[in-house]
Amino acid sequence: MSFNNLDTLYRQVIMDHYKRPRNKGVLENSNLVIDMNNPTCGDRIRLTMKEENGKIVDVKFEGEGCSISMASASMMTQLIKGKDVETALKLSEIFSQMIQGKEYDSNLDLGDIEALQGVSKFPARIKCATLAWKAMEKGLGNAHSDNE
Amino acid sequence: MDIKSIRSEFPILNQLVNGHPLVYLDSAATSQKPQVVIDTVDRYYKEINSNVHRGVHTLGTKATDAYEASREKVRKFINAKSTQEVIFTRGTTTSLNTVAYSYGRANLKAGDEIVITYMEHHSNIIPWQQAAIATGATLKYIPLLEDGTISLEDVRKTITSNTKIVAMTYVSNVLGTINPIKEVAKIAHENGAVLVVDGAQSTPHMKIDVQELDCDFYAFSSHKMCGPTGVGVLYGKKEFLEKMEPVEFGGEMIDFVNLFDSTWKELPWKFEAGTPIIAGAIGLGAAIDFLEQVGLENIQNHEHYLVEYAMERVSQIDGITIYGPKDPKQKAGVLTFNIEGVHPHDIATVLDTEGIAVRAGHHCAQPLMKWLNVTATARASFYLYTTTEDIDRFVSGLVKSKEFFSDVF
Numbered sequence: 001m002s003f004n005n006l007d008t009l010y011r012q013v014i015m016d017h018y019k020r021p022r023n024k025g026v027l028e029n030s031n032l033v034i035d036m037n038n039p040t041c042g043d044r045i046r047l048t049m050k051e052e053n054g055k056i057v058d059v060k061f062e063g064e065g066c067s068i069s070m071a072s073a074s075m076m077t078q079l080i081k082g083k084d085v086e087t088a089l090k091l092s093e094i095f096s097q098m099i100q101g102k103e104y105d106s107n108l109d110l111g112d113i114e115a116l117q118g119v120s121k122f123p124a125r126i127k128c129a130t131l132a133w134k135a136m137e138k139g140l141g142n143a144h145s146d147n148e
Numbered sequence: 149m150d151i152k153s154i155r156s157e158f159p160i161l162n163q164l165v166n167g168h169p170l171v172y173l174d175s176a177a178t179s180q181k182p183q184v185v186i187d188t189v190d191r192y193y194k195e196i197n198s199n200v201h202r203g204v205h206t207l208g209t210k211a212t213d214a215y216e217a218s219r220e221k222v223r224k225f226i227n228a229k230s231t232q233e234v235i236f237t238r239g240t241t242t243s244l245n246t247v248a249y250s251y252g253r254a255n256l257k258a259g260d261e262i263v264i265t266y267m268e269h270h271s272n273i274i275p276w277q278q279a280a281i282a283t284g285a286t287l288k289y290i291p292l293l294e295d296g297t298i299s300l301e302d303v304r305k306t307i308t309s310n311t312k313i314v315a316m317t318y319v320s321n322v323l324g325t326i327n328p329i330k331e332v333a334k335i336a337h338e339n340g341a342v343l344v345v346d347g348a349q350s351t352p353h354m355k356i357d358v359q360e361l362d363c364d365f366y367a368f369s370s371h372k373m374c375g376p377t378g379v380g381v382l383y384g385k386k387e388f389l390e391k392m393e394p395v396e397f398g399g400e401m402i403d404f405v406n407l408f409d410s411t412w413k414e415l416p417w418k419f420e421a422g423t424p425i426i427a428g429a430i431g432l433g434a435a436i437d438f439l440e441q442v443g444l445e446n447i448q449n450h451e452h453y454l455v456e457y458a459m460e461r462v463s464q465i466d467g468i469t470i471y472g473p474k475d476p477k478q479k480a481g482v483l484t485f486n487i488e489g490v491h492p493h494d495i496a497t498v499l500d501t502e503g504i505a506v507r508a509g510h511h512c513a514q515p516l517m518k519w520l521n522v523t524a525t526a527r528a529s530f531y532l533y534t535t536t537e538d539i540d541r542f543v544s545g546l547v548k549s550k551e552f553f554s555d556v557f
Contacts, residue, residue, distance in 0.1 A: 006497075006498060006501055006552055009497065010494075010552070015553075040509060041493060041508065041509040041510065041524060042509055042510040042514070042517065042523045042524040043493075043523070043524075044523070064523045065491065065493075065523075066491035066492070066493035066494050067491055067493075067494050067553075068493070068494075069493075122497060124497070124500075125493070125497060128493060
């Protein structure tokens, strides 16, 4: 049986993150807690972050959802941990462009997230991939406006 | 029932999706449309499009006649006493909201009870939550048994003399459970309550007789029964509809308009403010003709056969959980399930690459998902054009999803 099309979507690295998620759990000393769900399908995520002086010192996620949403969350936490807020938001923008199949800036180190490129060919699954990122943007966006 | 000839009436089924012949197993979300319905809507716009109940010109009369003829078809289809009891709405959701808003708010007060079940669609939960919040009434749930059915004993225990409204689905869109509506109507009436039935999932698949059921309100949608989207029906007993206030006001529904107040048209038009969904209602009439030609009993038997066939085949897959009644005879043509280790979205995507359309998610029934202790499920649903070959392809697709997700490790 051929799995060609599916392989585009579910690359080994995605399945690895799904089955062995990085940074899974709830951060005890976090100062940003964001709950987000996808009301159309029931996926949900709780993102906990510790932000200090404009830097994401630590981050964890916890939730329920399909392979794409959970793998994307795992990859994201891995990528943004230790980065400053500005870079994290920039990465989120790049991710959003990539996932929609648009041209994106590949000068930054994107880590594992490029494995999710194939999602752009499955429009019904884009929302799965962006759930964690939206939670991150919401959390950091709020933190930013608090400082202003 | 000649499935091959039925299928040939549905042009959409004759196409490749992702390189494979389409297997459409999402009819509980919306059904496909036969050529005769498409042609009827098309012909309406090409030949008689005009506003109804207004002009004296020829087209206006033709459009009005066709629109009202469709109402008579609906009346006969559900065996209502009179066309005054048949209101065209936007769909089941609007129908249920109309009852909750108009009848609910006028007849509920603090201390009263509204009784629903855990298997309701959001459209038969939220309007009642809102009516309860607005009036101080209490919302109560009839519990489900292990197999996703309700017992009449629990119905009797939950409905009390304080209960004013019982709202229940005839067929669950997730479990396929067929509820004992006639018996529930009796219990509701003994306690002085009215029964509101969500008929979205029953009307397309079985013969409905609102007088036999003795329900007080009955709501359904055209698009799930081979008709166009955007139109549905609210049936209500005349004695209730007559006393109810309209929810929407404007053109079409008025008798006299004075400067500071107005009077309403008689039933059913007082509930049809604005230009109605004329083409949709006429299309629904064509869908009813089509379904009656095939025969509702034939459709129901075919679906029972399919669900039995599917349950037998699907239950052989390792790690599968099927929700709802175990006995296919107690079930409508809906198969909701999960496969251990594969999220329902992933199942749906794998099936989609094979040209097979199923639904994945919470199916607008979050309280039921909570009761089932899952966040999402996958659902295959059948209709008169579904074949055993469709189910065979679906089963191979499920096996493939399982293989794929265990293969990658």
